[in-house]
Amino acid sequence: MEQASWIPSSIDLDRPSAARMYDYYLGGSHNFAVDREAARSVERIYPGMSGAARANRSFLRRAVRYLLAQGVDQFLDLGSGIPTVGNVHEIAQQVHPRARVVYVDVEPVAVAHSTALLADNPLATAIQADLRDPETVLGSDEVRDTLDFTRPIGLLMVAVLHFVPDSDDPDKVVARYREALPSGGYLAISHGSLEGVPQDGLDSTERIKAIYHRTDSPLVLRSRDEIAGFFTGLDVVEPGVVPLPEWRSDSADAYISAYVGVGRKP
Numbered sequence: 694m695e696q697a698s699w700i701p702s703s704i705d706l707d708r709p710s711a712a713r714m715y716d717y718y719l720g721g722s723h724n725f726a727v728d729r730e731a732a733r734s735v736e737r738i739y740p741g742m743s744g745a746a747r748a749n750r751s752f753l754r755r756a757v758r759y760l761l762a763q764g765v766d767q768f769l770d771l772g773s774g775i776p777t778v779g780n781v782h783e784i785a786q787q788v789h790p791r792a793r794v795v796y797v798d799v800e801p802v803a804v805a806h807s808t809a810l811l812a813d814n815p816l817a818t819a820i821q822a823d824l825r826d827p828e829t830v831l832g833s834d835e836v837r838d839t840l841d842f843t844r845p846i847g848l849l850m851v852a853v854l855h856f857v858p859d860s861d862d863p864d865k866v867v868a869r870y871r872e873a874l875p876s877g878g879y880l881a882i883s884h885g886s887l888e889g890v891p892q893d894g895l896d897s898t899e900r901i902k903a904i905y906h907r908t909d910s911p912l913v914l915r916s917r918d919e920i921a922g923f924f925t926g927l928d929v930v931e932p933g934v935v936p937l938p939e940w941r942s943d944s945a946d947a948y949i950s951a952y953v954g955v956g957r958k959p
């Protein structure tokens with residue numbers, strides 16, 4: 694049987710991936726039986742997972758629209774995921790037809806599908822890289838050729854830093870990207886948290902973390918203060934680092950235990 698173009702030959706079909714599980718929660722079709730099985734196990738523990746994933750996408754769209762309104766027309770999307778409805782370049786290029794986007798993901802399906810989708814889009818590109826290696830990401834030809842670091846850039850780290858364990862020093866990694874941001878650039882983050890999860894939900898969270906430990910992306914939930922620390926040196930815009938549904942939302946998003954924020958580099 695001919696293999697579909699979005700299935701890279703290198704992937705391990707016996708191991709679930711966080712990117713493909715997220716695609717499943719969002720109703721996408723770029724996932725395999727092993728991903729669906731893991732995602733359904735999560736949903737049995739937390740039936741609100743798909744609503745939470747949609748709420749996270751809704752934050753991503755709000756953050757991108759906010760940055761566009763501030764005049765930002767180039768984006769570096771780290772941990773961009775498998776393309777789905779309302780991708781960053783689509784939102785951005787509706788407002789600024791010349792907007793530029795570089796998508797970065799470590800997962801081969803996410804990158805293969807993004808590359809196929811962007812084949813006719815000279816202003817947007819996707820690369821496979823690990824965001825924990827900022828020098829490789831920032832020094833890549835795609836980033837250097839697509840983005841102009843003398844003008845404001847929107848750096849997006851949406852629902853990805855909770856896949857970076859403390860042992861990989863996420864503070865240092867994020868600091869390196871903040872350093873590379875030009876003045877007037879922005880950083881937008883959403884990050885899963887245990888804060889606000891009721892005591893009787895903690896056991897469920899541990900069971901969900903155990904499922905993600907089977908992927909390459911073990912889940913690390915952090916406190917609001919730890920998440921706020923990623924904005925060190927930036928001016929955090931109103932309403933601050935807040936629970937995801939409270940960030941500039943005029944609709945009732947599903948509950949999601951995550952903190953979000955957007956900071957501007959002075």
Ligand SMILES: C[S@@+](CC[C@H](N)C(=O)[O-])C[C@H]1O[C@@H](n2cnc3c(N)ncnc32)[C@H](O)[C@@H]1O
Nearest residue numbers: 712715772773774798799800823824851852856
């Ligand atoms: C939950 S998805 C979020 C996708 C998108 N940012 C969104 O919010 O809709 C997390 C993505 O981060 C990617 N990811 C996890 N660890 C990564 C790393 N170290 N470097 C690059 N991407 C990573 C996963 O492959 C996955 O596609």
